[in-house]
Amino acid sequence: MNTSPYVTRLVARAPLRTVRVADLAQVYAHPRKEVRELERRGVLHRLAYGVYCAVPPEADPSTWRPSIEAATAAVATVHFGDRVPVLIGLSAARVHRALPRAIGAGYVAAPAFRRPTRLLDRDAEIRYSQRDVAALDAVLVTTDLGQALVTTTEQTVLDLARSDPRGADLDAQEAISTLWPQCDTAVLAEIAGRQRMRATFERVAAGR
Template identity: 65%
Template sequence: MKEKASVVRLAARAPLRTIRTRDLSAVYAHPRSEARAVEQRGLLHRLAHGFYCAVPPEYDAAVWRPTLEAAAVGIATAIYGERVPVLTGLSAARVHGALPRAIGAAFVAVPAKRRPLKLADRSGEVRFVMRDVAALDAVLVPTDLGAALATTLEQTILDLARADPRGEDEAAQTAIDALWPECDHVALESIAATQRMRATYARIAEGR
């Protein structure tokens, strides 16, 4: 019982309360079995194959699960380290309140290429977007698992517009329309210049 409780402590102390079982192999001979046993006690929540988060003590593990965005950035943080991954695109728009309806995938900017990861607790996946994360204009935002980085309103607008140059993605355009009145337009133009997205900025600004 004491060993299982220590798994919970490791998860609770981990950045964004998220661990991957492979990182427990130095402590436990059978880390997956240990994690599953603690999950059954309602102290861990399985996010994806090999990834668990500590259930906040104020919640009932039988019904609680983190938001899609929290789960995604928690998983990415367990892989790449604290304050490295950045919620981006539609996921950043979601945490900024610009996209009310749920989507089936979460987007996280990370420094290396990685295949999408299917979630275990819902129908959805984490999509890792390779970016120079240090160059992104990002801000700390609250999530169910703790504070995490997300692109700023201005960076989010530019990223969404660049990914949808013809304006065919309804969700992206809804998010851009919602974020536009709230953003700092001086900062927006500066980021566009720094990141070689002047044409993208001009296209967004046209007609507004």
């Protein structure tokens, strides 16, 4: 029986159209071999070891790849669940169009520790930060693989400022400067108070 159409639909319906090879064991006796064949045919695209996403029907599979932010959200989602991981830091800044330059890492908050994941379709990696994801101020956005959570502009500014207290990271400082006019200071203060970042808020506000 040709199971390819079924698997294609399965992947297309998965969160962020991404699955692990292990998830296909219910369909294939030898899922890794079959998945490689689907990749060769341009149906699937390999993001990381054992993790594949669906190639859009209109795309050229020989050149297409998702944005690093979409890939980060997708890989984190297959490990932690749909709408659990949250894009943070510079990844969130890029989603909010506050950092036009490409970066070599994806940043995501997750509820448990995980070592960095090397992406296999580019020279980049996913870096996880163990956080109380439910406590983060986040919104749902549409990426080129589907919907994912990303920190709001206010949460992103506070996170970037806390991670770069001396202002030495040029990317972080550029993103903060771009995002600051879009932020609601009352929301910033509320998040800072709730997440024990009052000193961070006062420092970044004093510099504006």
